[in-house]
Amino acid sequence: MARILGSLLLVAAAGAFTVGAAPAARATPTPLDRVVPAPASVTPGGSPYRITRGTRISVTGSGEARRVGEYLAAVLRPSTGYPLPVTANGHGGIRLRITKGVFGAEGYRLDSGRGGITITASAPAGLFHGVQTLRQLLPAAVEKKSVQPGPWLVAGGTVQDSPRYAYRGAMLDVSRHFFTVAQVKRYIDELALYKINKLHLHLSDDQGWRIAIDSWPRLATYGGSTQVGGGPGGHYTKADYREIVRYAASRYLEVVPEIDLPGHTNAALASYADLNCDGVAPPLYTGTDVGFSTLCVPKKITYDFVDDVVRELAALTPGRYLHIGGDEAHSTSHADYVAFMDKVQPVVAKYGKTVIGWHQLTGATPAPGALAQYWGLDDTSAEEKAQVAKAARNGTGLILSPADRIYLDMKYTEDTPLGQDWAGLVEVRRSYDWDPGHYLDGAPASAVRGVEAPLWTETITDSADIEYMAFPRLAGAAELGWSPAATHGWDGYKVRLAAQGPRWDALGIKYYKSPQVPWPTS
Structure with missing residues (x-):
């Protein structure tokens, strides 16, 4: 009986591993450069970040920056099913930060790694544009209005970006x-x-x-x-x-x-x-x-x-x-x-x-x-x-x-x-x-x-x-x-465009x- 029970537990464990592993095997984060419009600079590397039920969106800066955080939460909540509270000056999770005089009126930097995602900008418009990049780095199902299975991975690395034209x-x-x-x-x-x-x-x-x-x-x-x-x-x-x-x-x-x-x-x-x-x-x-x-x-x-x-x-x-x-x-x-x-x-x-x-x-x-x-x-x-x-x-x-x-x-x-x-x-x-x-x-x-x-x-x-x-x-x-x-080229663009479908x-x-x-x- 003990051997049978042990065998059943092993089978159950193996089944649990298989069921759990299959989505992980399929879950390849979107590359940081698979974005439209093409970012000015992309440096991939490091572990991806995974949005989970415990993820928070923390905001440092003005009331307008908090509104960007609320906007991001409103995009992510329906599809993930997660609460994603928006807090002030938190650590870990998704962080939105305003830093004076570094990125211009609309530029931003997005840093992603196992410990979290940080979007930094000099103005709320830059934070907002960084949020649009983050959306594209998540699976397309994040845009749906009903709960989707995930997982919600964001590739590791850095995107630094600002517009060519105002x-x-x-x-x-x-x-x-x-x-x-x-x-x-x-x-x-x-x-x-x-x-x-x-x-x-x-x-x-x-x-x-x-x-x-x-x-x-x-x-x-x-x-x-x-x-x-x-x-x-x-x-x-x-x-x-x-x-x-x-x-x-x-x-x-x-x-x-x-x-x-x-x-x-x-x-x-x-x-x-x-x-x-x-x-x-x-x-x-x-x-x-x-x-x-x-x-x-x-x-x-x-x-x-x-x-x-x-x-x-x-x-x-x-x-x-x-x-x-x-x-x-x-x-x-x-x-x-x-x-x-x-x-x-x-x-x-x-x-x-x-x-x-x-x-x-x-x-x-x-x-x-x-x-x-x-x-x-x-x-x-x-x-x-x-x-x-x-x-x-x-x-x-x-x-x-x-x-x-x-x-x-x-x-x-x-x-x-x-x-x-x-x-x-x-x-x-x-x-x-x-x-x-x-x-x-x-x-x-x-x-x-x-x-x-x-x-x-x-x-x-x-x-x-x-x-x-x-x-x-x-x-x-x-x-x-x-x-x-310098980023312009049809052969690369059509691949990034196809991913928007x-x-x-x-x-x-x-x-x-x-x-x-x-x-x-x-």
Whole structure:
């Protein structure tokens, strides 16, 4: 009996060892360099850290740093099932530390080893970006909202990181189709995962005016009452807009509002007849043509309108920038365009904001400190490129958004069910494989402030559409903005990108599975 009992105990022990060992054998931590955007510096080594039921998140620094800790805990708790209390000045576990003057406004260092993980930064934004790296170093199942089996291992070593460019943006056009506050928040969360720090909201166009302006109420109530193809449209109340700004700030994104002027203004012209040179309001517009509308440049009321809109929008927007559009003003003469921009740019400055305009602004005289957003193509005319490059040499900063590279509404292939193809077909490799620092001939690399991936929404109607067109190309745009040029290379990037697929699956992101990317098969 003793021998039988002993044998049974040995079998039970062996079974326990096998059951316990199998997950450990499969649990290989994600390498520290398997991250998007690619970190500036990675030094692997040492034992991994394992998040367990006893792990705490300890925070040293400001109240804002504690909020980053609470954010991390909120990400990890549903999938791990662990309590993960957030405490002050603890030891071991996951530590978030603020140290003055070492890592810049957005940089961080992540140290991982058997004894714990420490993310150190000079500002809360850096801690937040370090947390995004930590998320990617954990299994993709960490993103799920139900308890998963784990284990939750983080590879040992050090990541030291900071951005190449200060401006790393994504634009969402809410004018052609309107998107709710909840839909915008979902996109903000997706942008934050890849260290994007600007959300450019295209708030007005021919098809809809999307922000309430108290002094001109019909802009929103009438001008915002439709969208491409018809439908109810919509607009943000001031409280809605403030909530978007607040939520973006909690993810360390700055909202850049755009009121497109002097063209792309049919929704405003339809709302107020006096803004038209002939005093006759056109009908609301639900098509997709461009270039047919213009404010009346000689009229005084035009500048009263601009002053009121900029004043109210600037008061709602804590960020530095206000975008005044300026593209495709085909119905405005060149002389009128120059005169209009000469009058409007000082209004933006009067209310404490820095001008951004599409690159056609360089055909006028950009204000000191203004940024020009280049949306041309590889084969845009040499004359137009030279105009932008000259402005850059004269001190105008550049945001690069070449349409045939990172316009997220361009079709991937001719069979893509959504999007447009006027700038060409833009597969994942093409959207990634260019260098912002050497893209525009004649423009000094020092003039480039960053990159932005716009998503125009003529064919986009819901969050699933946004995600299908944005992912995976958005991740590449984020890497172009964040990572050092030395890390750039398609062969390595496509492997790191492929590893994002299971994470997007866990997050419920409906992405395009490009055949150019070696996605996991199971």
